[in-house]
Amino acid sequence: MKADDICRFRSARLFDGRTWHEQATLVVSNGRVSGLSSGPVVAPTLDLGDCTILPGLVDLQCNGGGGILLDGDTTDVGLKTIVDTHARLGTLHVLPTLITTTPAATDHVLSLGARATRLGLAGFLGLHLEGPHLSLSRRGAHDSRLIRPMQEADIVRLERARSELDHIVVTLAAETVPPETIARLTRAGIVVSLGHSDATYEQAMAAFRAGASMATHLFNAMSQMGNREPGLVGAVLDAPGVSAGIIADTIHVHRATMRAAVAAKRGPGAIFLVSDSMAQAGTDWTSFLLGDDIIERRQGALRLADGTLAGADLTMFSAVRNWVDIGLGAIEDAVARATSLPLRALGHEDPHRLAEGLPADFIVLTPDMELETVYRSGIAIAEYSS
Structure with missing residues (x-):
């Protein structure tokens, strides 16, 4: 995936830094978060199954x-x-x-x-x-x-x-x-x-x-x-x-x-x-x-x-x-x-980490809460799954 592509990441649970979302889709555009959705899956979407998405x-x-x-x-x-x-x-x-x-x-x-x-x-x-x-x-x-x-x-x-x-x-x-x-x-x-x-x-x-x-x-x-x-x-x-x-x-x-x-x-x-x-x-x-x-x-x-x-x-x-x-x-x-x-x-008044307009920097955890994948600007930079 290129940084200027739109990509969707679907997971069983997503914590945006403030709120939990169930069966949520993280939408990434140009390396930044462009939205969160719990509606029907829209292609193309990377289905992460029972994994959890957390802020970097x-x-x-x-x-x-x-x-x-x-x-x-x-x-x-x-x-x-x-x-x-x-x-x-x-x-x-x-x-x-x-x-x-x-x-x-x-x-x-x-x-x-x-x-x-x-x-x-x-x-x-x-x-x-x-x-x-x-x-x-x-x-x-x-x-x-x-x-x-x-x-x-x-x-x-x-x-x-x-x-x-x-x-x-x-x-x-x-x-x-x-x-x-x-x-x-x-x-x-x-x-x-x-x-x-x-x-x-x-x-x-x-x-x-x-x-x-x-x-x-x-x-x-x-x-x-x-x-x-x-x-x-x-x-x-x-x-x-x-x-x-x-x-x-x-x-x-x-x-x-x-x-x-x-x-x-x-x-x-x-x-x-x-x-x-x-x-x-x-x-x-x-x-x-x-x-x-x-x-x-x-x-x-x-x-x-x-x-x-x-x-x-x-x-x-x-x-x-x-x-x-x-x-x-x-x-x-x-x-x-x-x-x-x-x-x-450090002085950030509202450091909300997975919000619209902010960099799509996040980690994905397995159902056992092990680190599986790390994403920077919506691009995978490390994968730990076997």
């Missing part, structure tokens, strides 16, 4: 994929490889993430992102800069030698980059960057996320009042909630306008902890899913290098030699499956946490 997933934190880690050596082709790898895994919209690095490497990656935006790289939402303005005590796998305070040059760099990118998320530690700087960043349209931080509840709430609106991988690499000091975790759950990513692999966060967090989170902010995947995504690698460190891939986790978690061996589709399997929500809840809720955290 969204990931605001993926550090790499397809054997490429986003860093100062990444090329334009490498960035496209990361985006396309996650697309084939069902995540059709991504915010590639650069972890703590040098100013020169940051400039390089920001230039890559600006070119990708100008060229309209399909599935590229912008960039997430996770560091280097973090807490040394909560650095996780980030290189301690590269963690540093935020300077005027860093602020100007981010302001300039925001004018060239659709979205920038910056993860920083609230105790290292003052509220007035956070306010300046948010005025420039930058989404400030708190993470890798040992902030107190009061420091975190001051950052949120200044405009920070997100938290990075909730519970991991941050001050925990105690009975007298709620820490960053407590502040995130208590702040109504704040959303937070969570790594739902049941390794980074226990299922009971996730369940408690979902119950405690005050809205309209919400907990959404992220993969925190590394270069191994979409490969059969058993180990790889992160700077000078060897990362071992085993038993569903990525770890340094000392056992420190270093990203996650997770796809967004696996996160959705996990969310449902451990009883945290129905499939539509899990899909919302992997589509509309992260997009809302």
